[in-house]
Amino acid sequence: MPSRLYRLSHESGKASVKALPQSIARIERLRLEVFHGKQDERAIDAAWPLLGDEDAALRHAARVAVESQPVAQWRERALAERSHPWRQLNALIALCRCGGNEDLEPVLVALSLIDSGALSGSQRIAWLRAHELALMRLSPTNPSQRERVADLLLPKFPSGDDREDQLLIGLLAHVDAKGLLDRALPMLTPMRPSTPPAWAEIAQRNKNYGGAIATMLAAMPPAQQIAIAYALRNVKAGWTMEQREAYFAFMAEAKKQKGGASYQGFCKRIVEDAYDNCSDAEKAQLADAVGKARAEPKPFVATQPKGPGRRWQLDEAKAIARTQLQRDRDLQNGRNLFYATGCAGCHQFSGEGKDVGPDLTSLGNRFSADDVLEAILEPSKVVSDQFAGAVLTKKDGSTVFGRVSRREDGGSIVHEVVTATADAAVVRVADGEVARVEPAKLSVMPQGLVDRCSEAELMDLLAYLLSRGN
Numbered sequence: 001m002p003s004r005l006y007r008l009s010h011e012s013g014k015a016s017v018k019a020l021p022q023s024i025a026r027i028e029r030l031r032l033e034v035f036h037g038k039q040d041e042r043a044i045d046a047a048w049p050l051l052g053d054e055d056a057a058l059r060h061a062a063r064v065a066v067e068s069q070p071v072a073q074w075r076e077r078a079l080a081e082r083s084h085p086w087r088q089l090n091a092l093i094a095l096c097r098c099g100g101n102e103d104l105e106p107v108l109v110a111l112s113l114i115d116s117g118a119l120s121g122s123q124r125i126a127w128l129r130a131h132e133l134a135l136m137r138l139s140p141t142n143p144s145q146r147e148r149v150a151d152l153l154l155p156k157f158p159s160g161d162d163r164e165d166q167l168l169i170g171l172l173a174h175v176d177a178k179g180l181l182d183r184a185l186p187m188l189t190p191m192r193p194s195t196p197p198a199w200a201e202i203a204q205r206n207k208n209y210g211g212a213i214a215t216m217l218a219a220m221p222p223a224q225q226i227a228i229a230y231a232l233r234n235v236k237a238g239w240t241m242e243q244r245e246a247y248f249a250f251m252a253e254a255k256k257q258k259g260g261a262s263y264q265g266f267c268k269r270i271v272e273d274a275y276d277n278c279s280d281a282e283k284a285q286l287a288d289a290v291g292k293a294r295a296e297p298k299p300f301v302a303t304q305p306k307g308p309g310r311r312w313q314l315d316e317a318k319a320i321a322r323t324q325l326q327r328d329r330d331l332q333n334g335r336n337l338f339y340a341t342g343c344a345g346c347h348q349f350s351g352e353g354k355d356v357g358p359d360l361t362s363l364g365n366r367f368s369a370d371d372v373l374e375a376i377l378e379p380s381k382v383v384s385d386q387f388a389g390a391v392l393t394k395k396d397g398s399t400v401f402g403r404v405s406r407r408e409d410g411g412s413i414v415h416e417v418v419t420a421t422a423d424a425a426v427v428r429v430a431d432g433e434v435a436r437v438e439p440a441k442l443s444v445m446p447q448g449l450v451d452r453c454s455e456a457e458l459m460d461l462l463a464y465l466l467s468r469g470n
């Protein structure tokens, strides 16, 4: 802090004038941080006005200072606060975080008296967050409280603002608002992919990235609608059969987007939760719709290389690439070989495949044709630490080689080994059977994967790998 003050007094010109309010905010913040986690009778008076400061970091520091004091000292003041929207909202949020069930009723009343239409966008988010905290932290709620929250918030949904709507639907589903389904289900059709981030437009004009960005945008999951489906999954009562069907039809469509393995898992869990909340009669009628929502994405059916293959040597492959790679290569066949020779079992390309090894989509930006051939034909020559394999030795003396990770499965530890084979088969070994796991210098990527390929086939695969997904 002193060095900053010193610098300020010696600087001249615009920069220091601009820096001044910033620095004052910083000094104020440091002054408040003295009270963090410490009881001090001066804390409330010092922090309270700053609960309404225009600087978000300062408001936060003030709230933490207040929260560090016994709640009995400031509860009444929080509930009576009316002087400034931020000050009131932060005081109530502090009470939600520190209070008990007896505070729930007065907090809900205070929140309901705030004119949310007069708040700024970020204040309205804080107002909704305060409701969320009240219901979560000051629970249990009684039916009358849930009904009042529902009556207050339902008319505001949908607001048209994505962030507000996510909070609103979470709250409305939580309090089981009657009429929520009628408002929310139409929002699931038609499917609306996430808004592209601003940088994507610029990146799309870059010839090295354009293709990959276009592919990514086309496959962007409908994040806002997934948030709605996520909130509705636990709504038990009030569904019509059409609404149930529309819900599962949306999930079936949404799941087809390429969001990676965790996205698939997330969608799957939403479908199962929603299904669990259906009555037996509904389950019987919904078999078809649920079946579609549960269907695994169709695996790519690859045709095997025609050959004739050979034991590929690096120098020979490089020499052939020099003359043959620039010919009209068949990229569709390259994609096919990416699956047929096993690459997709360990690598992603344009959003397809697994992630045992590095994503290869932008390989063309980093690797020359020679580099790629070397990586394929002599995989253990350069092995990055991040992806190095390991040898797992079992107590019976047998060994398994591959990418080893420990994970919990139903309370017990399991070692999962993605074996260094063309089909990247996964072997699971219980913790009790493991003698030791040792890092290995060898790559998990097997050698000889492309030995079934002919000259033309190897060149098609190479061209595909260098295509950056265009």
Ligand code: HEC
Binding pocket: 338, 341, 342, 343, 344, 345, 346, 347, 356, 357, 358, 360, 363, 372, 375, 376, 379, 380, 382, 383, 384, 387, 388, 418, 419, 420, 421, 422, 423, 424, 443, 444, 445, 446, 449, 450, 465
């Ligand atoms: C069993 C899993 C596995 C299979 C199958 C596999 N790879 Fe790999 N690959 C890896 C791992 C792990 C690495 C990173 C560690 C290393 O450098 O060896 C890697 C690295 C690479 C690299 C270097 C990438 C970089 O950014 O450094 C290329 C290129 C590559 N693989 C291409 C392929 C191709 C083409 C195929 C199919 C013919 C294939 N791999 C099959 C696991 C696999």
